[in-house]
Amino acid sequence: MKTYLEKSPREIKRLISSVKEVSRETKMPAYLVGGFPRDLILGVRDWDLDITVEGDGIGFAEKLAKKLDSRLVRHERFGTATLILGDRLKLDVATTRKERYPACACLPLVSSGSLAEDLFRRDFTINAMAIALSGKKGWELIDKYRGKEDLASGKIRVLHRSSFKDDPTRILRGIRFMQRYNFKIEKETLDLLKEAVASGLLHRVHPHRIRDELVLMLKEKDPSAQVKRLHDLAGLSFVSSKLKPGRQTFGLFKSVNKQVSWFMEKLPCYGDFEPWIIYFAALLRPLSREEAKEIIRKLGFTATAAKKILGCRRIGSKLVKSLKRRGIKPARVFSLLKPLSLEEIIFLRSLWSDSLFRRNISDFLGVYNRLRLSITGDDLCRMGVMPGPGFRKILNRVLVARLDGKAGGRRQELALAGKIIRQLQQRSGARCPDMSVSRQR
Ligand code: ATP
Numbered sequence: 378m379k380t381y382l383e384k385s386p387r388e389i390k391r392l393i394s395s396v397k398e399v400s401r402e403t404k405m406p407a408y409l410v411g412g413f414p415r416d417l418i419l420g421v422r423d424w425d426l427d428i429t430v431e432g433d434g435i436g437f438a439e440k441l442a443k444k445l446d447s448r449l450v451r452h453e454r455f456g457t458a459t460l461i462l463g464d465r466l467k468l469d470v471a472t473t474r475k476e477r478y479p480a481c482a483c484l485p486l487v488s489s490g491s492l493a494e495d496l497f498r499r500d501f502t503i504n505a506m507a508i509a510l511s512g513k514k515g516w517e518l519i520d521k522y523r524g525k526e527d528l529a530s531g532k533i534r535v536l537h538r539s540s541f542k543d544d545p546t547r548i549l550r551g552i553r554f555m556q557r558y559n560f561k562i563e564k565e566t567l568d569l570l571k572e573a574v575a576s577g578l579l580h581r582v583h584p585h586r587i588r589d590e591l592v593l594m595l596k597e598k599d600p601s602a603q604v605k606r607l608h609d610l611a612g613l614s615f616v617s618s619k620l621k622p623g624r625q626t627f628g629l630f631k632s633v634n635k636q637v638s639w640f641m642e643k644l645p646c647y648g649d650f651e652p653w654i655i656y657f658a659a660l661l662r663p664l665s666r667e668e669a670k671e672i673i674r675k676l677g678f679t680a681t682a683a684k685k686i687l688g689c690r691r692i693g694s695k696l697v698k699s700l701k702r703r704g705i706k707p708a709r710v711f712s713l714l715k716p717l718s719l720e721e722i723i724f725l726r727s728l729w730s731d732s733l734f735r736r737n738i739s740d741f742l743g744v745y746n747r748l749r750l751s752i753t754g755d756d757l758c759r760m761g762v763m764p765g766p767g768f769r770k771i772l773n774r775v776l777v778a779r780l781d782g783k784a785g786g787r788r789q790e791l792a793l794a795g796k797i798i799r800q801l802q803q804r805s806g807a808r809c810p811d812m813s814v815s816r817q818r
Contacts, residue, residue: 379516400511405432408507424465434472478543482581534563541573549590579615588676595653601630632727654720658689689724708780751787
């Protein structure tokens with residue numbers, strides 16, 4: 378495996394050699410496991426490393442974090458720890474363990490175990506390989522379940538017959554890997570998967586675990602193909618009996634896909650953008666608002682994600698009509714789109730192909746929304762405004778005026794801001810002394 382690893386980026390090689398050092402110092406055998414060996418053999422770059430050690434995993438991680446001067450997050454309950462190593466590189470350390478499932482679809486009872494037991498508890502043969510990093514076996518690939526052979530022939534295969542019964546989320550994981558690598562599900566595994574689906578095992582899984590797997594599917598390169606395969610093999614009734622994606626949904630997925638690619642290619646300057654939210658909104662589009670809300674509640678999305686998903690539904694026909702109108706002013710486009718999240722805007726652009734409509738949206742994203750005023754919050758503070766909601770309101774109003782060509786340079790912007798502040802002060806009057814505009818001056 379050494380030759381495979383030699384092709385890895387410098388940061389990864391350096392990290393692995395530190396793991397080897399700690400393993401030597403602590404005399405705890407360490408192994409690279411899970412997705413990393415799989416992707417290494419496939420020649421796919423993977424920045425998530427999983428290390429399993431025969432011994433105290435958290436203690437090992439603490440020593441490694443000290444050596445690398447990195448931050449450590451401990452997950453005491455699971456006996457694991459994560460090293461935070463900059464933007465893209467991540468390393469999880471765990472103790473080799475075995476799992477026992479007290480009942481179908483329940484979380485397992487975990488206890489420490491041998492490396493063989495640790496590999497046996499995994500989902501598929503391609504994910505059950507380990508690379509030894511220490512001792513006589515250094516750099517050796519430990520491949521008890523012929524994962525390398527399955528990688529070469531493109532097969533997804535479970536390790537034992539009760540795998541899907543133990544953990545039905547593996548049905549979703551299997552479909553995800555199958556689509557991602559364009560693999561096939563091995564015959565017996567496919568029979569077991571169908572049996573598990575027919576027995577309704579996915580309905581027994583906690584909805585939050587279902588949510589996590591669905592989000593991972595929607596984060597893959599081709600979410601449409603993921604959902605289509607999931608729908609063909611398992612249906613989606615385990616999420617909701619109302620969810621039956623048809624031709625329209627997959628057509629919308631295609632359009633979302635195009636718009637997301639357009640956005641990522643043309644406007645990479647925007648951070649914090651989550652395309653999976655748009656796909657999820659597309660999936661829920663045929664449902665009523667109440668049905669969509671019920672699914673969002675059941676899956677337990679964060680308040681921010683829920684707001685964005687539901688936000689994609691509140692796009693009204695009035696907004697669409699305005700954006701299709703010839704001669705609409707930039708300031709109007711700005712005030713219509715500014716309150717929406719990026720995800721809502723890209724969803725909107727996926728819904729209609731009208732060229733003027735799409736151009737207005739791209740002008741907003743590419744020009745209006747990136748326009749920077751010469752004045753800043755500091756100027757407003759100096760004018761007696763306290764930071765708060767009013768702060769943004771004032772700056773947006775100046776920006777709108779600027780888009781309409783009413784405020785050219787810094788002096789005009791300052792004058793306009795002053796005028797808006799006075800208006801706000803007059804409006805708040807004596808009734809409400811704090812309208813985010815300080816009255817001290
Ligand atoms: P990805 O490339 O999507 O990150 P991964 O294989 O690294 O894939 P993780 O979810 O990070 O996926 O899991 C790491 C490893 O843990 C897997 O490779 C697999 O060996 C094991 N694993 C994860 N989830 C399960 C599961 N539900 N059942 C059994 N083993 C699992």
